[in-house]
Amino acid sequence: MVLESLILRYGYFAVGVGTFFEGETILIAAGALAHRGLLSLPFVVLAAFIGGTAGDQMWFHVGERFGRRYIERRPALRDRADRVERWFARYGDAFVIGFRFVYGIRVVTPVLLGASHFSTRRFAFLNMIGAGIWAATFGILGWALGASFSAILARAGRIEELVVAAVGLGAALWVAQRVLRKRPPPDGHAPSGGNPPDSPSD
Numbered sequence: 001m002v003l004e005s006l007i008l009r010y011g012y013f014a015v016g017v018g019t020f021f022e023g024e025t026i027l028i029a030a031g032a033l034a035h036r037g038l039l040s041l042p043f044v045v046l047a048a049f050i051g052g053t054a055g056d057q058m059w060f061h062v063g064e065r066f067g068r069r070y071i072e073r074r075p076a077l078r079d080r081a082d083r084v085e086r087w088f089a090r091y092g093d094a095f096v097i098g099f100r101f102v103y104g105i106r107v108v109t110p111v112l113l114g115a116s117h118f119s120t121r122r123f124a125f126l127n128m129i130g131a132g133i134w135a136a137t138f139g140i141l142g143w144a145l146g147a148s149f150s151a152i153l154a155r156a157g158r159i160e161e162l163v164v165a166a167v168g169l170g171a172a173l174w175v176a177q178r179v180l181r182k183r184p185p186p187d188g189h190a191p192s193g194g195n196p197p198d199s200p201s202d
Helices: 002-010 012-021 024-035 041-066 075-091 093-101 108-115 120-154 156-182
Strands: none
Touching (some): 041 120, 075 093
């Protein structure tokens, strides 16, 4: 897998750069590699925290520098800006902490907050809290998925045996059913729907 190869080649630097630009995929992959002992989970989470925090701080300063016109010139961001504004108006700081967990708004949210003159220090503080929760959540998720895959592989032989046994039992029942259907009825009983035997002559 190309992604795993990149992580193994560049280590925690790849995790930091990947989470700066992209997000969860590389973090989950790194968590799975940590379960295999190829990386350290705490360092994976730390690298993702640094990359995620730095990436969102960059987008916040883009909003401060270029204002809302940066969003207006990009239809993909403009279509999501109204939703972000509604959620921020409703949830306030909680939304700033948790916006990373909502797909598709990671870029537009810090840009919009920067353009709206949200406090730089406050955003930095909330951003670090959110990045820490996000990095730990998806890092541990990747580690857990790695554990699940390892358990499945370890039990693969037993699973194959159970499948073979189940197929064999099903085949035996099918054959038995076919044989019973073809057996003649017991003596003294007419087949279903048949005529009664002739009465003996007087």
